[in-house]
Amino acid sequence: MTTTKIDRFHGFRGPHKYVHTRSQPENPFFPLIHQQQIAIIPEFTLESGVTLTDVPVAYKTWGELNEAGDNVMVICHALSGSADVSDWWGPLIGPNKAFDTTRFFIICCNALGSPYGSASPVTRDPTCGQYYGPEFPLTTIRDDVNIHRLVLDDLGVTQVAACIGGSMGGMLVLEWAYFGEEYVRNIVPIATSARHSAWCISWAEAQRQSISCDPKYEDGYYTFEDPPVAGLGAARMSALLTYRSRNSFESRFGRNIPDPSRHPYISTPSRRLPVNPREEHWNIHTDGFKSCKKLNSPPPSSPSSECIPEPASSATLHKEEKEITPTLPPGLPPTPPGSSAGSDAGSTATVRSPATNQPNATNHPTTANGNIAIITQPRTKTPSPQKPTTHFSAQNYLRYQADKFVTRFDANCYISITRKLDTHDVSRGRAADIPSALSQLSQHALVIGIESDGLFTYAEQQELAQWIPNAKLATIDSPEGHDAFLLQFKEVNGLILEFLEERLPEIMKAPGREVVEKRFGEVAGEKRIGVGEVDDITAW
Ligand SMILES: CC(=O)SCCNC(=O)CCNC(=O)[C@H](O)C(C)(C)COP(=O)(O)OP(=O)(O)OC[C@H]1O[C@@H](n2cnc3c(N)ncnc32)[C@H](O)[C@@H]1OP(=O)(O)O
Ligand SMILES: N[C@@H](CCO)C(=O)O
Known part of the structure; x- marks a missing residue:
């Protein structure tokens, strides 16, 4: 279907070959991304040979396309990002910044397999009306750039002045480059690789296995109402560790214990004070686990004795635990007077739910300085010795990040995208090895690496810069590891800006156009982390 409507909101010219829409009612993740468009590609054949029909591709644009379309x-975007660049690189968007909306027509398309609008497990297969779910076919980075190019063609783009992205986004940048210098003039691959390494493939495999081990995964046929959040959360936790560095965790968290006046305290929900020692032990043992069946089972009669049963076989132990461990009802009673919580006992602080930022039903007793008390019932007449800490800030942070992630991402999409990453290899079908494949590129390239990146190592950036003939290598100086490209806004902005000024003087020196659009980069700053637990936003 052809539409001749000129979309003044985005400033691109018609007529469009494809239908462009703004809604995707079947996808619960779609509303998370504001003001994006979807182009519907009538038919698209993947690298695998599978042909999809009526394929949605979500995208966002900023600025105006010039008459020449160039x-x-x-x-x-990276693995869990979306077409909304302002969500993850917001501080780089705006006049006189790297993503200058007065000079460039900026476009970001959502990858296939992502939950944010392009065809994926959370969209419907038009041939049968069912969600694709785990039957969504394997897609590759090459599929992404091939289908994204169709969208650019439809918007009237004739040439790409610069293509920029980090991590998975950097893989797309490299694949874009194979369209040739006449179409893509300059590239900025950041913290990425020419092919997904054995290390990255292995982390991705471990993360997928975490998801599949969640009983709620149901071979991928779970419902949106009851998704495998425990498995997906665990996958995000291990992924997050690969996105940061050991040193950044040490300096940020050390052996601190969580301070609920500053960050949500994430414990197993609906926990109550233990009524006997075995229950206390079980509480500590299973703290933070999301799949505790006992939390949902009806309360057996509580034992009143202090008896600690004899050690038993694991099968027996399991049975006895069930018998003596009551269901943990909503709401945790405050530490009773005279409790053996020791010197940690004291006032209570409100704990907020990460999803809603509303106070949880559970208020955890805290010390006067805000630290979490170890919650116990009095069970002996003699004072308890100081108890060792088992809940640290570092793990609380991971739990928080997992909880945050499962509200915005889908497990099948996670599997789909990580499998896509594993296919990445610029030499596939092009050359015998990576050096020969990279040598085919003729664009000017700014390769940006992070020395503390243990996932997409600095050596991999050196490899790109060594074999892409017109490449230079720049470094983000950060102890943060891989995610520094999403955190060190100022450095990334400066490096890209310098490269664009050098490579695109006709665009960068010309007067900018007046563009009326919403403010971007409201969080205009650099996230400085690494000092205690301070999450500081500092203007630059
Ligand atoms: C719909 C969408 O969301 S679209 C997609 C958006 N995301 C993307 O595009 C993917 C790329 N982005 C990312 O991966 C991440 O957002 C990053 C790397 C850029 C930054 O991650 P962040 O979580 O913002 O930063 P950081 O690692 O500093 O964590 C800060 C958060 O942890 C919390 N936190 C810090 N320490 C602790 C702790 N000890 N215990 C509990 N929580 C803690 C902070 O309160 C803060 O919470 P908030 O996110 O609710 O403000
Ligand atoms: N934090 C990034 C990491 C991948 O580079 C993401 O979630 O997309």
């Missing part, structure tokens, strides 16, 4: 900047 003032174009393509930005590519």
